[in-house]
Every structure is written in C-alpha cells, then in structure tokens.
Amino acid sequence: MATNETEIQLDDVKTLADQLMRNASGAAAPAFQQLAQWRKNRAVQLEAAADRLKTTLGEDHPRVMALNRAAASANAFRQVLTVEAVRITRRPTIEANEWLVFGRVFDEQGNPVPGLRVRVFDRDRKYDDLLGDTATDEYGDFAAKYHERDFAEVGEAQPDLYVMVEDAAGILLYSSRDKVRYEAGRAEYFEIVLSEKPTPPVAVKKRTRTAK
Numbered sequence: 684m685a686t687n688e689t690e691i692q693l694d695d696v697k698t699l700a701d702q703l704m705r706n707a708s709g710a711a712a713p714a715f716q717q718l719a720q721w722r723k724n725r726a727v728q729l730e731a732a733a734d735r736l737k738t739t740l741g742e743d744h745p746r747v748m749a750l751n752r753a754a755a756s757a758n759a760f761r762q763v764l765t766v767e768a769v770r771i772t773r774r775p776t777i778e779a780n781e782w783l784v785f786g787r788v789f790d791e792q793g794n795p796v797p798g799l800r801v802r803v804f805d806r807d808r809k810y811d812d813l814l815g816d817t818a819t820d821e822y823g824d825f826a827a828k829y830h831e832r833d834f835a836e837v838g839e840a841q842p843d844l845y846v847m848v849e850d851a852a853g854i855l856l857y858s859s860r861d862k863v864r865y866e867a868g869r870a871e872y873f874e875i876v877l878s879e880k881p882t883p884p885v886a887v888k889k890r891t892r893t894a895k
Contacts, residue, residue: 713768715764715765715767715768715771716764716765716768718760718764719760719761719764719765719768720761722757722758722760722761722764723757723758723761725757726754726755726757726758726761729750729751729753729754729757730750730751730754732750733747733750733751733754736750766822769822770822770824773820773824773826774824774826775826775828777828777869777870780830780831781828781829781830781869782814782828782829782830782831782842782869782870783826783827783828783829783869783870783871784803784814784815784826784827784829784844784846784867784871784873785824785825785826785827785870785871785872785873786801786824786825786826786846786872786873786874786875787819787822787823787824787825787873787874787875788801788819788823788825788848788857788875788876788877789823789874789875789876789877790876790877791876791877791878791879793876794823795819795821795822795823795824796819796823796877797819797820797821797822797823798818798819798850798851799818799819799825799848799849799850799851799856800816800817800818800848800849800850800851800853801815801816801817801818801819801825801827801846801847801848802815802816802817802846802847802848802849803815803816803817803827803829803844803845803846804844804845804846804847804860805833805834805842805843805844806843806844806845806860806863807836807839807843812833812834812842814827814829814833814834814842814844815827815828815829841866841867841868842866842867843863843864843865843866843867844863844864844867844871845858845859845860845862845863845864846858846859846873846875847859847860848875848877856877857875857877857878859873859875
C-alpha cells in the first residue's frame with residue numbers, strides 16, 4: 684500500500700510541475716529545490732536510523748525494512764523534485780516584443796522523448812511561415828521564440844500555429860497541421876504524444892522571410 688501511495692504522490696508532483704511550466708512561471712523553482720534538499724536530508728536520517736537498528740535487529744527485521752523503504756521513497760521524491768526544478772528554471776521568459784511556443788513530447792507509454800526536431804509554423808492561405816526550429820531536451824521539453832515580424836501580414840494580428848516533429852533521420856513523427864491553433868496567444872503550450880503509426884508526409888509551402 685505504501686508503494687502505491689508514493690507513486691500517486693510522485694505523479695502529483697509531476698502534474699504540478701507541468702502546470703507551472705504551462706503558466707510560464709519560474710518562480711516555483713526555488714521551492715522545488717528546497718523541497719528536494721529537505722527530502723535528501725530526510726533520506727540520510729532514515730538510512731542512518733536503519734543502519735543503527737540493523738546491527739541489533741538484523742537487516743530483515745520489519746522496522747529496518749520499513750526505514751529502508753521510507754528512505755528509498757524520500758530519495759525518489761528528491762530526484763523528481765530536482766528534475767522538475769530544472770525544467771521550470773529552463774522555461775523561457777518572453778519580452779514585450781517576443782512570442783513563444785513551448786511544450787513536451789511523449790511516446791505512447793508516457794515517457795518523454797529527447798533529441799527530436801520540432802518546427803513551428805504559422806499557417807497561411809498560400810505560404811506557411813516557419814516561426815521556429817528547435818529540439819527536445821533530455822526531459823522531452825522544447826521551446827521556440829519568435830517575433831511579430833515573423834508572421835504579421837495585412838489583416839493578421841495573431842498567428843495560426845501548428846507544429847511538426849521529426850526524428851534525427853528527418854522522418855515525420857507528428858504534425859498538427861490539420862488541427863491548427865487559430866489566433867494563438869503570445870505563449871502557447873503543446874503537449875504531444877507520439878503514435879506508433881507512421882505519420883503521412885506533409886507537403887508544406889513555406890517562405891523564408893528576410894530579417895527586418
């Protein structure tokens with residue numbers, strides 16, 4: 684029972700961190716780091732208590748085993764909190780003239796996928812604008828900044844966004860071109876789950892804008 688409860692709590696921590704990522708806030712990172720340090724100290728205390736009892740009760744005694752399980756749980760929490768603090772810290776902030784697309788890529792089993800190419804487009808009637816070209820990090824996170832000049836046209840005050848994900852060989856794994864996010868805001872979050880089915884190739888007519 685204790686193991687299941689621990690797993691639920693760890694999932695809650697991950698969910699909270701993802702919510703903070705979406706809300707564009709890095710202010711919570713110090714709190715996560717502080718909690719991680721507290722869990723580390725707690726694990727050390729529990730391990731020391733288990734070692735003391737082991738000399739008199741034996742390593743198979745229920746009290747010793749319970750302390751070791753509690754120490755392992757504390758260490759698991761520390762690892763999760765440390766990772767989530769790093770993720771929150773890396774989340775880019777945007778200046779007054781900047782726009783942002785960010786998100787995370789998972790496989791079908793819910794594992795984050797690193798090393799994938801992510802391209803962000805503004806869909807137009809004739810030519811789509813490439814707004815950003817980035818890659819997922821070791822946590823599956825990605826982020827791409829762009830500017831209004833990268834998409835703005837007469838009558839277009841906000842971009843119509845879609846993303847494409849490719850592997851290192853250039854094989855298309857995911858495209859949201861048929862699910863465009865119309866009139867997107869200045870910070871848009873995409874949570875992408877890859878399918879094992881191959882994604883059909885997508886023909887994109889794009890233009891390259893010259894810097895202004």
